[in-house]
Amino acid sequence: MSDQTVLEVEDVRTEFQTARGLVRAVDGVSLSLRAGETLGIVGESGSGKSVLGRTIMGLITTGHTTQVHGSVRIAGKDVHAISAKERRRLWGSEVAMVFQDPMTSLNPVKRVGAHITEALRLHLGLDKKAAAERAIDLLRQVGIPEPARRMSQFPHELSGGMRQRVVIAMALCCDPRLLIADEPTTALDVTVQKQILDLLTSLAESRDMATILISHDLGAVAGRTDRVQVMYAGRVVERSATGEVxxxxxxxxxxxxxxxxxxxxxxxxxxxxxxxxxxxxxxxxxxxxxxxxxxxxxxxxxxxxxxxxxxxxxxxxxxxxACHFPLPDVDTGSTGDAPPRAALAEEIS
Structure with a gap:
């Protein structure tokens, strides 16, 4: 793991003006991430995990009903202070995202190969032949059999797990320094879920890539992340090394x-x-x-x-x-100001 900081998020607040009033979906979140480090962000649905991921990407469009405050710096550039054109240059080359639903992440009328070669030609300036060769190699890297044949297929001809592998190949095609995986195993069976998570872990290690793994499933981040950040109602309530949490x-x-x-x-x-x-x-x-x-x-x-x-x-x-009366430290047994409480039924290993 490198000491180079890839991502710096400082006091980010993402607000939506709705008919019911102002909703602050992300409320004062700060974090940093180094090259090769993996951060797991967990919490219930509605805790602000996905909105935070999209805010980091710069996908939240500000306007009369939406506002983003704070700073998000990727490769030294503030994502929300640069122009839309400069932001598009960051996508793919510096930061990429794997979205949560492989069934809808791909254009149903575009062939698999076109999804990948389009980004390669736009960001890397490759010609048609070179882009196709790199796309085939990427499909091979993410574990898709017969990658050359898959290039001419449409998304509906692939299984859910295969489609998610195509989405991962798209995200990695321009060698980003930061990958955000937003619930990457949604709608996949448990066996395929493990394969996809293991694939993301191995690719991040081999590329020394910073990774954010967003999930409501604590089991998904156990053993695959260096640190865990727990979110509730738009705020971070706990963050530490995964083992400690x-x-x-x-x-x-x-x-x-x-x-x-x-x-x-x-x-x-x-x-x-x-x-x-x-x-x-x-x-x-x-x-x-x-x-x-x-x-x-x-x-x-x-x-x-x-x-x-x-x-x-x-x-x-x-x-x-973020607790006035934190639970006791398991090493010291110290409770500080914490009131009496029932222990967990079993210790999570």
């Missing part, structure tokens, strides 16, 4: 997500654990901590005062959480 979550929301994962060790017919309640109305979020209405450890302070994202614990790696 799984072994000792410090925010009650992260604890709830981990506790809801089914375990092979559970006896048959075991009732799945769930986080009570529903995410807040983002047009009218609650005062104080946005997780307070669903938190089993809530206190009066939580309902009135918004917690800051602060460094906690005594470990060597940075571990931050």
């Amino acid at each position: 799984f072994e000792g979550p410090r925010h009650p929301y992260t604890e709830g997500l981990l506790a809801s994962i089914p375990r092979l060790s559970d006896p048959p017919h075991t009732t799945l654990r769930a986080i009570v309640g529903s995410p807040p109305n983002m047009a009218n979020p609650p005062d104080g901590c946005r997780f307070a209405p669903r938190c089993p450890y809530v206190q009066d302070r939580c309902r009135t005062e918004q917690p800051e994202l602060l460094e906690i614990g005594v470990r060597r790696t940075s571990h931050v959480a």
Whole structure:
């Protein structure tokens, strides 16, 4: 892993003016990513994960009903301060995105080869023959059999897993320094999901490419990311090394997500654990901590005062959480100001 910083996000807020009022889908998010590093962003649907990914890409068009505040710097350039033409130059060569639905990510009336060669000719200036040869090699790299034959096929002639591999080939064709994978295994069966996730991991390692893996599935980021960022209601509530988050979550929301994962060790017919309640109305979020209405450890302070994202614990790696009463550190057993609480039914390994 290189020390070169590829992505810097500072206090980003993405706002949408709706009929119900102002919705701040991303609310004050900051992060950085180095070359070769993989960051997992997890949370429930509606937590702001995908909007953050599109904001980083510069795909959120600002106007009367949409505003983006803060700074997103890729390769030293502020994505939202440059012109649309300059932004298009960044796409493909510096940053690329794998979208979540392979069934709709490809143009149904364009052949597979045309999807890839178009970007190669536009960004790299390759002629028709060179672009076709590189496209075939890319299809081979992502594990598609008979790549030359697939070039002339239409998307509907491929399976869902094959289509997602084509989307990955499109994203990687211009050797981007940053790849954003937004729920890349949606609508795929579990076997194909593992293949796609393993493929993304191996390609990122071989290319020393920074990667953001967006998922609602904690199992998808376990073992495949260096750090995990947990989002709730547009805000980051916890971030640390992946192993630390799984072994000792410090925010009650992260604890709830981990506790809801089914375990092979559970006896048959075991009732799945769930986080009570529903995410807040983002047009009218609650005062104080946005997780307070669903938190089993809530206190009066939580309902009135918004917690800051602060460094906690005594470990060597940075571990931050936005909680007035963080859960105890599993290494030290220290609870600080935390109130009494029930332990997890089982420790997540």
